[in-house]
Amino acid sequence: MKLAIFRQSGSALAMTLLGLSLMAVVILTLNKLVLSYHNSATNIGDYDLAQNAAKMALINAEQTVYNFDNTNGMETLSIAARVAKVESVGVSNCSNGWCYSTLTSWKPWLESANSSSRPCNSYDISINGSANALPWIDHSSGFALAFNTGIGGLCAQPRYFMELVNPAFIGRQTGANTGVLTQLNGKTIQLYHNGNGARTARLYRITVRAFGRNGNTRVTLQEYVAIVRNTNLRGDGADTVSHHIIPVSIRWLYDD
Incomplete structure (x- = not known):
């Protein structure tokens, strides 16, 4: 009789310990899932923050480009004089936020230098074993311009x-x-006007690098934008989308 009681007590203890073990495993698994979800949500939120910062900087960059174009009277200059204006600022590479080179295959956002000031830890990753993770944008040397978003x-x-x-x-x-886009109802929207003998627009490329709170969170936004100030080449009507600043293309660049 006593032996049976001992056996029952032992079985109950074993079942209790097994139940506690299963509960511990379930709790541990749930904790890992919650932590994983939290980290994922944090990473997504940080990525969105970096994207917003990039978009804010892009708007500022558009204004910087327009002010440069306006201040230097690019509208009335010859093609050679326009190139000379940018070359004098970019100094055959990058300076004061402007980049210029006569090399046809040059991509300044892939440039690197040992003396560069690398923000956060965004350049620890190498591309093809040599170049730094794109793009290399160094504010301290004056190669690029920084924009204060006000985001803490x-x-x-x-x-x-x-x-x-x-x-x-x-x-x-x-x-x-002119360039036109035909709508479904047959009505056309004028995208630009560039009549014979009219002043041509200037096409600029803007490359923005932005970061999140985590140094590993980084995004790169690039835009091609045309600038034209002649009032004969733009309009604000219902059937035209031509303006002083005309976005031609915008894309996100990604690290290889």
């Missing part, structure tokens, strides 16, 4: 540089004075 806690404020990629951007086929 960022690992670093976003920075950007600008290039003149086409001093006489026409954006149309030869012989066509």
Whole structure:
């Protein structure tokens, strides 16, 4: 009788310990899931924060490009004079936020230098075993311009540089004075106007690098934008989208 009681007590103890073990495993698994979800949500939130910072810096960069174009009277200059204006600032590479080179295959956002000031830890990753993770944008040397977003806690404020990629951007086929987009109802929207003998627009490229609170969170935004100030080449009506600043293309760049 006593032996049976001992056996029952032992079985009950074993079942209790097994139950406690299972509970511990369940609790541990749930904790890991919650932690994983929290980290994932934090990373997504930080990435969104970096994207917002990049967009804010891009707006500032557009204004910087427009002010440069306006201050230097690019509208009335010859093509050679337009190139000379940017070259004098970029000094055949990058300076004061402007980059310029006669090399046809040059991509300044892939440039690197041992003396560069590397924000956060965004350049610990190498591409092809040699170049730094794209893009290399160093504010302290004056190669790029920093923009204060007012967002607290960022690992670093976003920075950007600008290039003149086409001093006489026409954006149309030869012989066509305007570019139009036909709507479903047959109505056309005028995208640009560039009549014969009219001043051509200038096509600039802007590259923005932004960071989140975590130094590993980094995004790169690049835009091609055309600048034209002649009132004959723009309009604000219901059937035209031509303006002083015309976004031509925008894309996110990614680390290899």
